[in-house]
Amino acid sequence: MVGCQNHMRTAVRYLLLTLMSAIMVFPLVWMFRVAFVAGGGGLSLNDLLTTNWTITNFADLFTQANLGTALFNSILVGGIVTLGNILFCFMIAYALARFQSRLNKILFVLVLLVLMIPMHIIIIPLYLLCLKAGIYDSYWALILPWLVNPIGIFLVKQYIESIPPSMEEAARIDGAGEARILLRVVMPLCRPALAVLAIQVFFTNWNSFLFPFILTSKEHLRTLPVALAHYQGHQAIDWPHLMAGSTVAVVPVLVLFLLMQKQIVSGITAGAIKQ
Amino acid sequence: MKSFRTPSLILTSPWSLTFILFWVFPVTYSLYISFTDYRLLTGEYDWIGLANYRELLSDPAFLAALKNTFIFVGGTIPFTTVFALVMALLVNRQFRGRAFFRSAFFLPSITSMVVVALIFTNLYARGGYIATLANLAGVSIPIHGFLYDNTTALYSIMAMDVWMSVGYYMLIFLAGLKAIPDELYEAAEINGASPMKTFWSITLPLLQPVALFVIVINSIKSFQVFVEIFVMTKGKFDTATSVFFIYEEGLTTAFRIGYASAAAYVLFIIIALFSIAQFVLLRKRSAAW
Numbered sequence: 001m002v003g004c005q006n007h008m009r010t011a012v013r014y015l016l017l018t019l020m021s022a023i024m025v026f027p028l029v030w031m032f033r034v035a036f037v038a039g040g041g042g043l044s045l046n047d048l049l050t051t052n053w054t055i056t057n058f059a060d061l062f063t064q065a066n067l068g069t070a071l072f073n074s075i076l077v078g079g080i081v082t083l084g085n086i087l088f089c090f091m092i093a094y095a096l097a098r099f100q101s102r103l104n105k106i107l108f109v110l111v112l113l114v115l116m117i118p119m120h121i122i123i124i125p126l127y128l129l130c131l132k133a134g135i136y137d138s139y140w141a142l143i144l145p146w147l148v149n150p151i152g153i154f155l156v157k158q159y160i161e162s163i164p165p166s167m168e169e170a171a172r173i174d175g176a177g178e179a180r181i182l183l184r185v186v187m188p189l190c191r192p193a194l195a196v197l198a199i200q201v202f203f204t205n206w207n208s209f210l211f212p213f214i215l216t217s218k219e220h221l222r223t224l225p226v227a228l229a230h231y232q233g234h235q236a237i238d239w240p241h242l243m244a245g246s247t248v249a250v251v252p253v254l255v256l257f258l259l260m261q262k263q264i265v266s267g268i269t270a271g272a273i274k275q
Numbered sequence: 276m277k278s279f280r281t282p283s284l285i286l287t288s289p290w291s292l293t294f295i296l297f298w299v300f301p302v303t304y305s306l307y308i309s310f311t312d313y314r315l316l317t318g319e320y321d322w323i324g325l326a327n328y329r330e331l332l333s334d335p336a337f338l339a340a341l342k343n344t345f346i347f348v349g350g351t352i353p354f355t356t357v358f359a360l361v362m363a364l365l366v367n368r369q370f371r372g373r374a375f376f377r378s379a380f381f382l383p384s385i386t387s388m389v390v391v392a393l394i395f396t397n398l399y400a401r402g403g404y405i406a407t408l409a410n411l412a413g414v415s416i417p418i419h420g421f422l423y424d425n426t427t428a429l430y431s432i433m434a435m436d437v438w439m440s441v442g443y444y445m446l447i448f449l450a451g452l453k454a455i456p457d458e459l460y461e462a463a464e465i466n467g468a469s470p471m472k473t474f475w476s477i478t479l480p481l482l483q484p485v486a487l488f489v490i491v492i493n494s495i496k497s498f499q500v501f502v503e504i505f506v507m508t509k510g511k512f513d514t515a516t517s518v519f520f521i522y523e524e525g526l527t528t529a530f531r532i533g534y535a536s537a538a539a540y541v542l543f544i545i546i547a548l549f550s551i552a553q554f555v556l557l558r559k560r561s562a563a564w
Contacts, residue, residue, distance in 0.1 A: 092289060103283075110290075117298070121305065124521070125302070128304070224387070
């Protein structure tokens, strides 16, 4: 009797889970199918069930709509911002973790403070700043403001504090210079934390729309999200091409997600646990 | 011990620079221009004191944007929080297929908001998938599509937002569930407590700090909703939110950046008050538990 009840419970549980995951995954599957629809349409269920699959939508985007440029921009900006954050957040976090001074304590409090400031407050002034500094409408505007992420400093600092300083001291006794200790001893030890930081920064940057959108206007500077939003805006909606472009924007993130799930999850939960 | 002052200053300089250039300066400068009639196109401006703030409070467009912002925050957060908690409870224990379900739930959170907004623009369109489903169910639907109707546009965007963010908050709840010691559950089981009883008297109270964190960060984020509004409706059909108002006033047509900055500060104050209130309220309640 009890066994039967357990079976029932398991069945209900799996049914519920399947239904929920179907709802969660369905829109992405829909996007993927529309991306391969030949000709127009791509709106109704009927379109999707009856039309053939084609890859010409993707080819069109690269040959006629400059999707290649947007893809290049997203990779370039995302790559530089991610590398910058790995280097800078590591340097900063190391100093904050190992050198106890009043200034460093203040600097760390400022990290926590900035984490609480809502980003919308800097929309207008950052736009003005970029305009006045002459970096509006350049790669600099897409890169410079985001090279140091306060969450990154926080994450890496916590990690360095969990590593005993004995390794560094041993290297110092062996006569290694400080720069060498930093890059050859401590940085490799921090690899797990830096991987978490890298994936988080890259995802945020890759998906970011608001700031790339307001800080640039030239077409050749558009990142993928900006290009997609413009593509939707400038003509009657051409769903197969728009969803093909969306697929191009989603697939790299999806692959990275499947490869680095552990780092992504720990990056998100690290901040939460602290609270 | 060697002096560490110079290396420390060099190592922390990227943060000092970022902080001054991209945080202190923007935040204080926009406070300053919020007291001026600065328009980008004219370039000249005068100090006008609180005039922008006074105008905001009687500007129907701003009040409508505030109203929509509150509807958005108040209407999404209860659903997101409860669904995220239910999902977390469902995939917390070890069972076959758990990793798959977790990933499926989390998938929307890593997708770009622009892409999600485009997909749902398609799904919500006239003759689109959701309209077809609603027709089959016999529900009456707006003739021009869900996003082209004052009564449904904002709520449709809100439903999408819940769908998109539950997976992220599920992960945070999972971390919270992991932190609850197993002994408590074992003790409850020995004492013959029912699963329901265990949930209400162990899981839920101990999850309170995590729930508070989820609600606070989600409201701070939701108060600033912009991208989905911009992509899906361009603020039409009564969907303009506060940040959309800031964008429209400050960075389009009239470029009233003084006025837009004042609006940004009003929203800033609302967010700050709201976060403080949530902390105080929920702390008090958890102390009384």
